[in-house]
Amino acid sequence: MTVVAPRFDAVIHPPPRLQICGLLAVVDTMEFAAARDAVGVSDSVLSKHVKQLEAAGYVKVQKATIASRQRTSLALTPEGRRAFDAHVAELRRITGGG
Amino acid sequence: MTVVAPRFDAVIHPPPRLQICGLLAVVDTMEFAAARDAVGVSDSVLSKHVKQLEAAGYVKVQKATIASRQRTSLALTPEGRRAFDAHVAELRRITGGG
DNA sequence: GGCAGACTTTCCGACATGGAAAGTCACGGG
DNA sequence: CCCGTGACTTTCCATGTCGGAAAGTCTGCC
Numbered sequence: 001m002t003v004v005a006p007r008f009d010a011v012i013h014p015p016p017r018l019q020i021c022g023l024l025a026v027v028d029t030m031e032f033a034a035a036r037d038a039v040g041v042s043d044s045v046l047s048k049h050v051k052q053l054e055a056a057g058y059v060k061v062q063k064a065t066i067a068s069r070q071r072t073s074l075a076l077t078p079e080g081r082r083a084f085d086a087h088v089a090e091l092r093r094i095t096g097g098g
Numbered sequence: 099m100t101v102v103a104p105r106f107d108a109v110i111h112p113p114p115r116l117q118i119c120g121l122l123a124v125v126d127t128m129e130f131a132a133a134r135d136a137v138g139v140s141d142s143v144l145s146k147h148v149k150q151l152e153a154a155g156y157v158k159v160q161k162a163t164i165a166s167r168q169r170t171s172l173a174l175t176p177e178g179r180r181a182f183d184a185h186v187a188e189l190r191r192i193t194g195g196g
Numbered sequence: 197g198g199c200a201g202a203c204t205t206t207c208c209g210a211c212a213t214g215g216a217a218a219g220t221c222a223c224g225g226g
Numbered sequence: 227c228c229c230g231t232g233a234c235t236t237t238c239c240a241t242g243t244c245g246g247a248a249a250g251t252c253t254g255c256c
Contacts, residue, residue, distance in 0.1 A: 032202075032203070033202085043202080043203060043204085044203085044204075044205080044206095046203095047203060047204055047205085048204085048205090051204085063202095063203090068201095069201070069202080070201070070202050070203075071202090072202075072203070
């Protein structure tokens with residue numbers, strides 16, 4: 001039985017955003033710099049993609065000042081996880097993965 | 099063991115092209131009109147996407163005049179199948195599907 | 197008050213996309 | 227023979243998206 005209703009999500013599909021979500025789906029929370037390096041983009045590009053995911057309500061951004069340094073961490077919202085799972089399900093359907 | 103080397107392919111990734119490849123991966127060959135309807139795009143749009151897949155050497159286009167009517171059928175080339183499989187593998191890797 | 201760190205925004209130029217319309221090409225009809 | 231039709235293909239356009247670079251914002255430290 002299918003757990004999520006497959007639904008193609010244009011906000012998630014672009015490579016950088018698919019990667020961000022894929023990472024967050026596994027680690028639950030990750031810092032801005034780590035995500036930027038993992039995705040392999042510049043600060044501005046990551047910032048812009050995160051902003052779109054945030055605007056869609058898929059990612060939650062937490063800014064904290066730790067040890068005098070600004071730390072921004074990212075995490076999927078429950079809705080973001082649902083959307084991601086649904087998108088992945090749709091990808092599998094499209095690509096013949098069941 | 100991995101059968102294909104995961105490799106993100108920008109030619110395949112865009113939704114319409116991912117769909118076209120996904121369809122061809124299953125049916126081996128499909129007519130232009132059937133693909134257009136399955137993907138849900140206009141003639142011109144399908145034609146343009148197919149052209150890109152063809153330019154990349156991923157899809158083979160065969161035009162035949164059958165019963166006085168032009169019939170264009172599409173099929174994945176061996177290289178197209180490899181590229182599609184590799185892209186799908188990469189998507190699974192990114193999306194945490196192994 | 198000035199400086200550094202960590203992001204954000206703004207400013208572009210380069211492409212990618214899709215729909216509509218015009219263009220091809222090969223019949224089949226009149 | 228010329229025309230209309232079917233099945234695509236190209237061209238024309240108006241948007242949109244992307245990414246890099248540079249400037250801007252904020253906060254805490256010196």
